[in-house]
Amino acid sequence: MGERFPGRCVIRTVDLDEAHAEVGAVFLPHRVEVLERAAELDMQLNALRLGAVTAGYLRYGPKIRTLTVEASNYHVNLPLTGTTRSRSGLREPVESTPRRPAVFMPRAPADIMWSAGSTQLCLMLERGVVDRELEKLLGHPLPRPLEFAVAMDLTTGAASTWLTALDVLQREADRPDGMLRFPAAAGHLEGLVIHGLLLGHRHNYSEELRRGAAAPDRGWFARRWS
Numbered sequence: 001m002g003e004r005f006p007g008r009c010v011i012r013t014v015d016l017d018e019a020h021a022e023v024g025a026v027f028l029p030h031r032v033e034v035l036e037r038a039a040e041l042d043m044q045l046n047a048l049r050l051g052a053v054t055a056g057y058l059r060y061g062p063k064i065r066t067l068t069v070e071a072s073n074y075h076v077n078l079p080l081t082g083t084t085r086s087r088s089g090l091r092e093p094v095e096s097t098p099r100r101p102a103v104f105m106p107r108a109p110a111d112i113m114w115s116a117g118s119t120q121l122c123l124m125l126e127r128g129v130v131d132r133e134l135e136k137l138l139g140h141p142l143p144r145p146l147e148f149a150v151a152m153d154l155t156t157g158a159a160s161t162w163l164t165a166l167d168v169l170q171r172e173a174d175r176p177d178g179m180l181r182f183p184a185a186a187g188h189l190e191g192l193v194i195h196g197l198l199l200g201h202r203h204n205y206s207e208e209l210r211r212g213a214a215a216p217d218r219g220w221f222a223r224r225w226s
Helices: 018-027 127-138 157-173 183-200 206-225
Strands: 009-013 028-033 043-050 054-058 064-068 074-081 084-088 094-096 100-105 112-114 121-127
Touching: 009 018, 018 028, 018 043, 018 054, 043 183, 054 064, 054 183, 064 157, 074 084, 074 094, 084 100, 094 127, 121 183, 127 206, 157 183
Parallel strands: none
Antiparallel strands: 009 043, 028 064, 043 054, 054 121, 064 112, 074 100, 074 121, 084 094, 084 112
């Protein structure tokens, strides 16, 4: 897959300290270990912030390992090229593919192995906003923390809205006359990304959301044909 957000390059560098500083400023503090002797880092970060959503295209040249501090927000890493093996805290590791992104939870550090030439679409979603949107969908406060499954299955129909929102975000990001110029339209797209994740990916409230969505349909059907 090609480069994402090409008009929004934050940094391209071979300097490890510069890479740490810039990626840390956009996402969260971390440490990169280059696993190929004498290999040049050759990293690139393109990034876009849309309200509570930060999306970044991140590329490293050599095989590396990334170790982060404890996250404050939800993160989703979607491989575009190469392979990655990811782990969020003590949860089971994930072998990520372009159809199986890894999902990282707040209150846990991440450990990510990148093969040489890997690129990922990295998303960070503010925990407070995601939790509030889930409460609106449920109609009540969360009695326990939201817990996503470790990997997202993008082959399901439920994930299609999320993928569509990401495609629109990609197309609109570099258009000077695009919808991101308009706060209302940008806010709508931000909401689609957040709701697409909540409705398209498994978590500990998915079954309650499914039951809540089904109930109005059954009631309408009963009234229509009774």
